[in-house]
Amino acid sequence: MSDTALSPGDEPPVTPRKGGTARPPVDPPGRIAVRKTYKLYIGGVFPRSESGRSYEVTDHQGGFLANAALASRKDARDAVSAARKAFAGWSGATAYNRGQVLYRVAELLEGRRAQFAAEVRAAEGLGARQAEAVVDAAIDRWVWYAGWADKIAQVRGAANPVAGPYFNFSLPEPTGVVAVIAPDSASLLGFVSVVAPAIVTGNTVVALASERYPLPAVSLTEVLATSDVPGGVVNVLTGRTAEIAPWLASHMDVNAIDLTGAPPALADDLAVAAAENLKRVFRPRYHDQDWIQSPGLDRMLAYLETKTVWHPAGT
Amino acid sequence: MPKFDYAPAPESRAIVSLRESYGLFIGGEFVSTIDGRAFKTISPATEEVLAEVTEAGPADVDRAVAAARQAYELTWSGLPPRERGKYLFRIARIVQERARELAVLESLNNGKPIRESRDVDIPLVAAHLFYHAGWADKLEYAGYGPDPRPLGVAGQVIPWNFPLLMLAWKIAPALACGNTVVLKPAETTPLTALTFAEICQQADLPPGVVNIVTGAGETGRALVEHPGVDKVAFTGSTEVGKQIARACATGPHKKVTLELGGKAANIVFEDAPIDQAVEGIVNGIFFNQGHVCCAGSRLLVQESVYPEVLASLQRRLGTLRLGDPLDKNTDVGAINSAAQLAKIRELSDAGEAEGAQRWSPPCELPVKGFWFPPTVFTGVSQAHRIAREEIFGPVLSVLTFRTPAEAVEKANNTPYGLSAGVWTDKGSRILWMASRLRAGVVWANTFNKFDPTSPFGGYKESGYGREGGRHGLEAYLDV
Numbered sequence: 001m002s003d004t005a006l007s008p009g010d011e012p013p014v015t016p017r018k019g020g021t022a023r024p025p026v027d028p029p030g031r032i033a034v035r036k037t038y039k040l041y042i043g044g045v046f047p048r049s050e051s052g053r054s055y056e057v058t059d060h061q062g063g064f065l066a067n068a069a070l071a072s073r074k075d076a077r078d079a080v081s082a083a084r085k086a087f088a089g090w091s092g093a094t095a096y097n098r099g100q101v102l103y104r105v106a107e108l109l110e111g112r113r114a115q116f117a118a119e120v121r122a123a124e125g126l127g128a129r130q131a132e133a134v135v136d137a138a139i140d141r142w143v144w145y146a147g148w149a150d151k152i153a154q155v156r157g158a159a160n161p162v163a164g165p166y167f168n169f170s171l172p173e174p175t176g177v178v179a180v181i182a183p184d185s186a187s188l189l190g191f192v193s194v195v196a197p198a199i200v201t202g203n204t205v206v207a208l209a210s211e212r213y214p215l216p217a218v219s220l221t222e223v224l225a226t227s228d229v230p231g232g233v234v235n236v237l238t239g240r241t242a243e244i245a246p247w248l249a250s251h252m253d254v255n256a257i258d259l260t261g262a263p264p265a266l267a268d269d270l271a272v273a274a275a276e277n278l279k280r281v282f283r284p285r286y287h288d289q290d291w292i293q294s295p296g297l298d299r300m301l302a303y304l305e306t307k308t309v310w311h312p313a314g315t
Numbered sequence: 316m317p318k319f320d321y322a323p324a325p326e327s328r329a330i331v332s333l334r335e336s337y338g339l340f341i342g343g344e345f346v347s348t349i350d351g352r353a354f355k356t357i358s359p360a361t362e363e364v365l366a367e368v369t370e371a372g373p374a375d376v377d378r379a380v381a382a383a384r385q386a387y388e389l390t391w392s393g394l395p396p397r398e399r400g401k402y403l404f405r406i407a408r409i410v411q412e413r414a415r416e417l418a419v420l421e422s423l424n425n426g427k428p429i430r431e432s433r434d435v436d437i438p439l440v441a442a443h444l445f446y447h448a449g450w451a452d453k454l455e456y457a458g459y460g461p462d463p464r465p466l467g468v469a470g471q472v473i474p475w476n477f478p479l480l481m482l483a484w485k486i487a488p489a490l491a492c493g494n495t496v497v498l499k500p501a502e503t504t505p506l507t508a509l510t511f512a513e514i515c516q517q518a519d520l521p522p523g524v525v526n527i528v529t530g531a532g533e534t535g536r537a538l539v540e541h542p543g544v545d546k547v548a549f550t551g552s553t554e555v556g557k558q559i560a561r562a563c564a565t566g567p568h569k570k571v572t573l574e575l576g577g578k579a580a581n582i583v584f585e586d587a588p589i590d591q592a593v594e595g596i597v598n599g600i601f602f603n604q605g606h607v608c609c610a611g612s613r614l615l616v617q618e619s620v621y622p623e624v625l626a627s628l629q630r631r632l633g634t635l636r637l638g639d640p641l642d643k644n645t646d647v648g649a650i651n652s653a654a655q656l657a658k659i660r661e662l663s664d665a666g667e668a669e670g671a672q673r674w675s676p677p678c679e680l681p682v683k684g685f686w687f688p689p690t691v692f693t694g695v696s697q698a699h700r701i702a703r704e705e706i707f708g709p710v711l712s713v714l715t716f717r718t719p720a721e722a723v724e725k726a727n728n729t730p731y732g733l734s735a736g737v738w739t740d741k742g743s744r745i746l747w748m749a750s751r752l753r754a755g756v757v758w759a760n761t762f763n764k765f766d767p768t769s770p771f772g773g774y775k776e777s778g779y780g781r782e783g784g785r786h787g788l789e790a791y792l793d794v
Binding site: 155156158160161162163164166168170173175255268271272274275276277278280281283285305306307308309310311312 | 442458553556557560561564565568573575730745749750754755756757758759760761764766768769770771772774775776778779781784785786
């Protein structure tokens, strides 16, 4: 492992516990609520960080929400292994099948619409209607990408009229394992908007959730786990972007990286590290993206390779 | 049976008239260097000096980029797309008119057989220019939105293995999409690029739309790292490709496409037509002396037909004719440079040292120039350097497999992913294999076929971006 300016081995500063200043959510009258442990999602299961670390996640007013897992380098590497293992099956599934699986995610998300609106609201401090609009957009985004699964090859493929007795065609194929640094500000819609376009075409993903607002993405993994998305197709890490992203950027078995959620200075370092095995690097042109807007094809195309096959024609 | 020897059939050099020395082609004319120096370019077959050319310095590159910028802003971007296309059509036609001269010059400076430069390189150059000319006024139908815009100034660095063809792959789409270019040909093969500059003059291409700066690695570095360049296109080694990716990772945004090395598997199944497959193996690795990034340098033979394929291959290699690149009978020409010859020797020696068996047909090498005999290694394991590293020479490593799954596993066991070949009579197996091989181009029952309509480029560490076809336009559009 080459030593870069990133010094990814440094232990990140862990937010000191606030000693009771951040108050937990109030229990309903007459009942002690059963709270959720927010864990990682790797290879279809929900481990804690192997490091045993966690960090405090607060709401927009500083109130305690939960302790999220603080993922380590080892967790990141485990997630890459899981993603690699899942790649053959997922990329080999029919496009129709992948489309149905993504649509299934939308179905289950719809059923938990109220829960996600509350989580997004608590995390980002949005108003009730705004939070609902964000969840609705996230659901619709799954539907939009679900429909692309069996159309992208027709839109981006080609039969090429070569000057010779050959049938020559080009098809898009998934790049492989994609590391995604999800946007920090849009905890659910942003996360969905960067993960769905990578997996719909057959890639598998290791996604680093929003550092500030990780909880909606963690809850989304419960939806993914029950939507027939095969284990390992989406792996979700929570923790410090500056600590984990460099390990993903320099990992030799990661084929592409989406730097959307990386601050500009870190993104430069990550892009340099990514050159070591010529990862495909996706860097959005504009920093403040309006995630509600229709996304276009950029993110799907960023993780597609074009394969061209020559076959002789003759008797 | 009586044995009839070939009579020499040399192509005349008279058609080529070279200047004693060449400046840089900047702003539509040949100019002297500001801060560079002169160096000699030779024929690798004889080590004869052909001409003196210029190694451009940073100030020269600066001047070329400025000329390209000016041409982009003042003339080229304002030209109706149809007119842009007509310039490219015109250039394609002049290439056809001067095809023989270009073929002879290419063989002289590169060392490749005239049969190849005449029948493959130069016809494909014209085809690439002609194909892309037609795109210039049709870009809104290419699938990149209603009004795809050019990027600006393209800095392009090309290799020595197909000097003029790589130039055409770079310049044709760049110009068709409305960019202007500064192109650096390879250090050892600048002459057809400089002749192309004369063709641009003959075509009355507006000054500065195409600029040619000759030189070596430092000139190339100055070009790709120049802040005035909006687009970097590079074909060459994976090592340099990574340097470029690193250099362009920071600073102002540059669109980068890289076409890099390969270690292609050429996979022969037991049901393949063996004679055809052997021709394909020979074409796969000995075409252009193996100086081909997509060369089929790893032969994977199904165990059941291994003895038959190997015997047939060795018999066929005994008939290859190595020698004068300008002789029309020549199959295998000269290695392009002393440095490349040293690299081929080093890796071949490593193959022997690591325990593989080396074999070459009886083959007399000319005394002068750079030569290496067609070479086959058997008993090669996947761990051997000759099975992992790109040799870029006429050296074939032979491995075996039993099942299709094992063939896929071995073929994909490389950081590269440029091309692959499959030989079998079974159509379903071709498609099964093609979908599992992690490579940008898969040739089924053929190898080393190229066409301007056919997207070319790699997976994994063979680079990113495509050249050719509708897909190749993306590299030169702001999309």
